Amino acid sequence: MESEVKIGLECHAQLLTRSKLFCPCSTDYHNAEPNTHVCAVCLGLPGALPTVNEQAIRYGIKVALALGCEVQPEIIFYRKNYYYPDLPRGFQITQYDFPIAFNGLVRIESDGEEREIRIRRVHIEEDPGRLVYKGTIDTAKYALVDYNRSGIPLVEIVTEPDLRSPKEARIFLNKLRSILEYLGVFNGDLEGAMRVDANISVAGGERAEVKNISSYKGVERALSFEITRQKNLLRRGLKVKQETRHYDEVRGITISMRTKEFEEDYRYFPEPDLVPIRIAESVLDLKAEIPELPDEKRKRFITQYSITPEHATALTSDKHVADFYEAVASRIDPKLSATWIADVLKGELNYRSITMREAIKRLSPDDFVAILRYLKQGIITERGATVLIREMLDRGGKPDEIIKRKKLATISPTEIDVAIDAVIKANKNAVADYLAGKNEALNFLVGQVMKYTRGRAEPKEVRIKLVDKIQAYDLRSDAQ
Template identity: 60%
Template sequence: MEEGEIIIGLEIHCQLNTKSKLFCGCSTDFRDNEPNTHTCPDCLGLPGSMPRLNKQAVMYALKVAKALNCTIREDSEFSRKNYFYPDLNKGFQITQHDKPLAEWGKLLIDGDNGEKEIRITRIHIEEDPGRSVHMGTTDRGKYTLVDYNRAGIPLIEIVTEPDLRSPKEARKFLNKLRATLEYLNVFDSEKEGSLRVDANISHRGFARVEVKNISSYKGVEKALTFEITRQRNLLRRGQTVARETRHFVEARGVTTSSRSKEEENDYRYFPDPDLPPIRVASWVDGILLPELPDARRERFISQYGISPEHSKTLTGGLKLAEFYESVAMEDPGLAATWTADYLLGELNYRDFSIDAMPAELFKELLTLVKNSAITDKSAVEILRIILDAVKEGKNPERPQEIVTRLGLAKTSGDQITIAIQEVIAEQKAAVEDYHAGKMPALNFLVGQVMKKCRGRADPGNLNSLLKEILDKKA
């Protein structure tokens, strides 16, 4: 078998951040509460109950559709999707099928070969089912419990065309989509289960496999990578790739067979008789979009004069972009470098969000670096001390307090000169090598001086001063 082109399409389920459920008044703030305490006859679908549509959920969905350049239908309708599963308490899910809210949009990403347009097939509104809690892993659990607190939470499902060609592109698309949704303020990415992904993947010309309910951005890349390898190995051995639905077991990094793939007619869709069509023409013009990631990226470049790479990183999430703007005023370039290159690395290492870093302390640290009061090495040490205190639940010290306590102030010019003279006297062989034109000797001597200064000398200034003194002794 020749290596076939990878074809990937995504179905993204996003929980809208409304205060009440899609068709009833039950609170959506259930995550710290006991199972089955946020339910009512309406969201449980008990006899005699009637759904009442949450207008705020529709407005949020329209906002997303507008941001993704979709064509919004003048009228859309709800359907019943019929299937049996323990967490589907009604025996059907209220969703949109024949007439979705919006169709044919796009989102630009940095693809494997440059900028790439990913087409959006449709965006529709639906209710979330309940949650199955498996006692053990999905495929090996002894029994399953069901929590209906989540039943009826408003979702939008965003379906892409099969335009993605690698797991890396899929992850980039999800990151860009997540950022866009955050900027729109329609969902909370930090809530468990707020964004779930079903991925359809195949080698061109062979059967398509659906991988269901991937719950993390990293998980999407891992699941797709595993599935590509699994399918490729089957094809190389001359076996058939079955058209099926598979489940991603994140703890083991594998996909397992769940069931044969359903066709649309298996769900017996029909218009929901209890819900009239939605007509939104008069609502759309009143929806104003905020500054979105691409627009803010361009503004950062023009307003702050930072590099496109830094701007792209710093606009990758709303909170990160807002954090940068809160610390950027005194020296935007320095703030961009330290936020994108240093702070994010330390946060990722600790699995922290940007909220973990107090902006006031970071601004104080930047001021110390800008004024050459400390070296970059000392600044990184201070940054780590602050974040480690946050991780331990302590109130972090101010940067200047840490500098004073640990003696991290940059070594003065006179102290550096004294250290250079001492090293020259102690390392005569290296000095002779330098004068003989052996340049590695200079790096060795710089290292020895830095040792004496306990790393608190500016490397650039030290290098110049050491060369000047050595050349005078030639």
């Protein structure tokens, strides 16, 4: 089923330069009033001339190198002509025949299989302004335009149609985001920092392009919707038209916008106000600036810390998580650290929809080392450690203070014995059931002891003690 689906992505990622691509306006527009970060160049006023931001080019080359692309010796900016309210000049300055690079490769893991996704090209272009609709695109009476975003440098990364399912597309995007963040040229947490257009075709039909996918979750949803739509058409003997469709994030559907335009419609021609840029010599210097990327870091974690490949994947997908892990693992058992960061902490972050970057403000590596140390010393149980992590993420504070306040310290062996005796006495039927071979009765009894001790005992320990006590307990002597 899946292999008959072909998906190619055009990913536009905002580069973290301080000024825009062709003018000195600040790129720090995310919390600014609309149309306050603008000038004659990015408003497209007649006669305004562009100047290239060198940092944006360097970032673009770094991205190309990190994706294993062949960086080209000469890049030329082109005009892509089209009219739209978010593009006041009537053309977008982008690259065409002479982009920054061709032919790269990104490895992803999908259903336990390693897959190679080819990168067709990488180029730099300017972001248009942002259109804001009141309601949805097809019902809004008017649109508002904010040009703060106009001229922000974007790196566009185009894949070959190598992705086979919406899920793979999501995995690819996460990997791409991770690589860009490792490079320090991108911040995926910023609103609209990554926008994706997708080409989708189902065997037997034409290819449709879906534009305006602006969230990581949106990608999987938009593609699933589009695949179902195309399959339904083909099943009914209808044709899938070659067209451009708009993704409506609110409703989770794609809407037909126009029949697909072709390249010649854009009348590409070299931008006469910018000279071609030769980049050959600087490329070698930039190679030395490429940091350790997720795949290499993953390999190193497996050998250096003897952790499982699964943990290594989970710990290296986000650079901030990887840094946090190394700060903790250098001071306390690396395997225990891997389990508690990959399995527990990441789960708690997901549940709260917060990133490691935000979480670290409340829960530092020092705090985490302290929690694991208390756990290893038996001062708190695994459950207590989890409660501690949750409390720190939600409200902050210091581990020792929270242990006291929430009474998380483990109870003494004598107290556990008392609890088990009480539970056995109060649940004779369950004890009899367990002796008769019903194992689920034991789970029930463990649960009762945990309740009795308000979660301060270690369930594994309770289970062992409980079995010992029940076996020693002479049920018949109790019978009448």
